[in-house]
Amino acid sequence: QRKPSVEYLSRIGATGGKIPLGLKRKGLRVVVTGGAGFVGSHLVDRLMERGDTVIVVDNFFTGRKENVMHHFSNPNFELIRHDVVEPILLEVDQIYHLACPASPVHYKFNPVKTIISFSIFTNVVGTLNMLGLAKRVGARFLLTSTSEVYGDPLQHPQVETYWGNVNPIGVRSCYDEGKRTAETLTMDYHRGANVEVRIARIFNTYGPRMCIDDGRVVSNFVAQALRKEPLTVYGDGKQTRSFQFVSDLVEGLMRLMEGEHVGPFNLGNPGEFTMLELAKVVQETIDPNANIEFRPNTEDDPHKRKPDITKAKELLGWEPKVSLRQGLPLMVKDFRQRVFGDQKEGSS
Numbered sequence: 001q002r003k004p005s006v007e008y009l010s011r012i013g014a015t016g017g018k019i020p021l022g023l024k025r026k027g028l029r030v031v032v033t034g035g036a037g038f039v040g041s042h043l044v045d046r047l048m049e050r051g052d053t054v055i056v057v058d059n060f061f062t063g064r065k066e067n068v069m070h071h072f073s074n075p076n077f078e079l080i081r082h083d084v085v086e087p088i089l090l091e092v093d094q095i096y097h098l099a100c101p102a103s104p105v106h107y108k109f110n111p112v113k114t115i116i117s118f119s120i121f122t123n124v125v126g127t128l129n130m131l132g133l134a135k136r137v138g139a140r141f142l143l144t145s146t147s148e149v150y151g152d153p154l155q156h157p158q159v160e161t162y163w164g165n166v167n168p169i170g171v172r173s174c175y176d177e178g179k180r181t182a183e184t185l186t187m188d189y190h191r192g193a194n195v196e197v198r199i200a201r202i203f204n205t206y207g208p209r210m211c212i213d214d215g216r217v218v219s220n221f222v223a224q225a226l227r228k229e230p231l232t233v234y235g236d237g238k239q240t241r242s243f244q245f246v247s248d249l250v251e252g253l254m255r256l257m258e259g260e261h262v263g264p265f266n267l268g269n270p271g272e273f274t275m276l277e278l279a280k281v282v283q284e285t286i287d288p289n290a291n292i293e294f295r296p297n298t299e300d301d302p303h304k305r306k307p308d309i310t311k312a313k314e315l316l317g318w319e320p321k322v323s324l325r326q327g328l329p330l331m332v333k334d335f336r337q338r339v340f341g342d343q344k345e346g347s348s
């Protein structure tokens with residue numbers, strides 16, 4: 001791996017020795033692609049708090065101006081409406097590359113051309129452009145990959161060394177394969193062009209500012225419980241996922257970016273729940289009388305998923321702190337406001 005430049009080291013205050021985790025230091029120029037989205041906007045909040053200059057690049061496919069509007073008056077913040085499929089020239093120190101159409105609804109129900117252009121183009125051409133940018137300016141590049149690269153895993157819990165079990169012709173393969181290709185491109189630029197890279201494999205994450213109605217299970221259940229609609233459990237509800245609160249993820253992403261290790265690193269909460277157990281926690285948190293309605297499941301739905309986070313614990317000194325029962329109430333107020341409007345503010 002190419003050594004960080006003296007300029008980079010002095011910016012992060014590390015000229016005297018090892019690169020510190022440095023989560024509190026100031027003054028980097030950072031691009032966050034997809035920064036108007038759910039995860040991106042929380043990351044932007046932390047970077048702004050640290051005193052960085054932050055440029056958000058987003059085409060608002062699923063992101064919202066409202067998620068970053070509170071920074072508009074800050075001269076250290078800039079929002080560019082731009083599709084990462086098109087090249088862009090910026091002068092920056094770090095690139096967090098999150099831009100990706102990530103919601104299941106878009107994969108299952110959109111016409112094929114939309115799927116191809118948004119998913120494959122963004123993951124392949126968009127990632128290539130951001131790697132090209134990183135190469136040109138000597139910036140460090142972090143890819144937000146996904147636990148979906150493990151497909152319907154035959155190994156449990158999933159360790160980073162597992163190569164996965166992805167069906168290349170399944171209904172959501174364009175997402176899985178798109179991210180797998182993005183990882184490949186990232187490692188190619190690392191090996192072939194000495195770009196400093198980091199890869200995070202993110203497991204199911206929830207929290208305030210998640211898209212309502214984008215079809216993910218936590219946002220669906222919370223919105224349904226608030227609207228007094230039945231919670232829709234797909235299949236028999238015995239499939240498992242591990243749910244991570246967004247602040248834990250953001251901490252992990254920043255530690256990964258500032259640390260010395262390329263990855264890939266699993267970033268997720270090892271607490272594993274069946275969808276029926278999740279429905280129960282949502283009932284306890286929002287409405288004990290909420291009904292459950294069973295619906296047919298999607299083909300190729302992974303049966304179980306749980307991260308092995310030993311590597312992130314050891315090398316990044318990171319582990320999640322917020323349990324599902326602690327985290328869920330923290331997103332309910334935000335969802336209540338967006339589902340009902342401001343008149344219900346404070347009633348959560």
Ligand code: NAD
Nearest residue numbers: 034037038039059060061062063083084098099100202205
């Ligand atoms: P999100 O949909 O809220 O955010 C994605 C953002 O990318 C949106 O603001 C969207 O407008 C933007 N975007 C999409 N295509 C773009 C393009 N071509 N050019 C510019 N901007 C574009 O989703 P999120 O949950 O915040 O996901 C962020 C990243 O984390 C994604 O890369 C996703 O694959 C990854 N991830 C998320 C989860 C999760 O559970 N939330 C799990 C695994 C991986």
Ligand code: UDP
Nearest residue numbers: 086087088089090128129130132133135136
């Ligand atoms: N690129 C970009 N911004 C930059 C530098 C490159 O968007 O500051 C894009 C560029 O248009 C190209 C991609 O990144 O499509 C890959 O760039 P690279 O220099 O690696 O490849 P090349 O341009 O030589 O094919």
Ligand code: UDP
Nearest residue numbers: 104215216217218220232233234239275301
């Ligand atoms: N799911 C569900 N009800 C819903 C939405 C999803 O039971 O209303 C299930 C879905 O079948 C899957 C799990 O919840 O087994 C997680 O789905 P999600 O789309 O949130 O994440 P991913 O499949 O990407 O892990």
